[in-house]
Amino acid sequence: SGVDRTDINRQYYQLFAGVEHAALVDAGRDWYLQYRAQPTAFVTASIGAIEEHRAAGDRIVLVSGSCRPVLEPLAQDVGADLVLCTEPLVGDDGRLTGAVVRPMIGDNKADAVGSTISALGFEAADCFCYGDHASDLGMLSQVGHPRMVGADPVLTEYAQRLGWPVLPATAGPLAESRVPR
Numbered sequence: 001s002g003v004d005r006t007d008i009n010r011q012y013y014q015l016f017a018g019v020e021h022a023a024l025v026d027a028g029r030d031w032y033l034q035y036r037a038q039p040t041a042f043v044t045a046s047i048g049a050i051e052e053h054r055a056a057g058d059r060i061v062l063v064s065g066s067c068r069p070v071l072e073p074l075a076q077d078v079g080a081d082l083v084l085c086t087e088p089l090v091g092d093d094g095r096l097t098g099a100v101v102r103p104m105i106g107d108n109k110a111d112a113v114g115s116t117i118s119a120l121g122f123e124a125a126d127c128f129c130y131g132d133h134a135s136d137l138g139m140l141s142q143v144g145h146p147r148m149v150g151a152d153p154v155l156t157e158y159a160q161r162l163g164w165p166v167l168p169a170t171a172g173p174l175a176e177s178r179v180p181r
Contacts, residue, residue, distance in 0.1 A: 005135050009065050009103035013088050017098025021090045028069030036077065040171035046130060046149055047174060049167065050078050053128065059120065063113060063129075063139065065105045077174060084112045110138030117142065131155065132169065140164070 016024065035041050053060055060080040064071055067086050075083050087101040102108050117124050125144035131137070134154035140146035148159040150169035159166050 004106075005065070006103045006105045006108065009086060009105045010100060013067070013086065013096075013100045013103075014098040016088060016096045019096045021088075021094055021096060024067070024088070024096065025069040028067070028071075029073050032070060032073040036073075036174060039173050042172060042174045043132075043149060043167075043169050044172040045167035045170065047078065049128075049130060049147070050080075054079055058128070059122075061113075061116060063104065063109055065103060065109075082116070084109075084116060106135045107138055109136065110142055113139045113142045130167070 050060055059082070060078065061082040061084060062071060062075055062078075062080045063084045065086050067088055068083060071083050071085050074080075084104060086104045089097045089099045089101065091097050104112060113129065114124070117127055123144075124142055127143040128145040128147060129140050129143040130147045130149050131140045132149040132155070133152050137155065137158060140148070140155075140158075146162075146164050148155045148164050148166045150167075156166070158164065
């Protein structure tokens with residue numbers, strides 16, 4: 001309600017000040033393993049899109065406001081090549097400071113995607129991107145093939161106006177046969 005998501009993301013990570021980084025890594029892995037087992041843990045259309053891109057030989061990059069300890073197990077499951085995320089700062093004592101390098105939300109996502117496309121030597125016009133929230137609009141605008149996932153009202157307006165494909169946000173499991181080996 002009027003608070004910028006970037007600020008909310010920063011405030012959220014302040015709650016982790018003093019937590020051992022190793023403990024966050026363990027907790028992230030444990031949480032993911034429990035979450036992954038749920039029958040509605042994944043957006044099936046997104047998993048299908050990842051499979052199609054992987055089969056085409058595309059690089060898979062996950063971009064999220066979440067942090068690496070939560071995202072790395074997911075990245076391994078779906079065969080992602082790179083993770084761009086909110087990176088909590090770790091002090092010399094191995095504990096989180098409560099600060100982050102940059103919240104991977106909104107304009108920061110757009111900047112990270114644009115920089116990554118350039119660093120990898122890709123043409124933005126050839127790249128695909130999937131987003132599910134209005135704050136992903138800048139990121140989606142960085143590529144030639146934006147895709148909306150779900151029914152966010154702001155993104156829906158843009159998708160309809162610009163002719164972007166819309167994937168349903170139907171939830172389902174990650175079948176073992178879908179996990180890259």
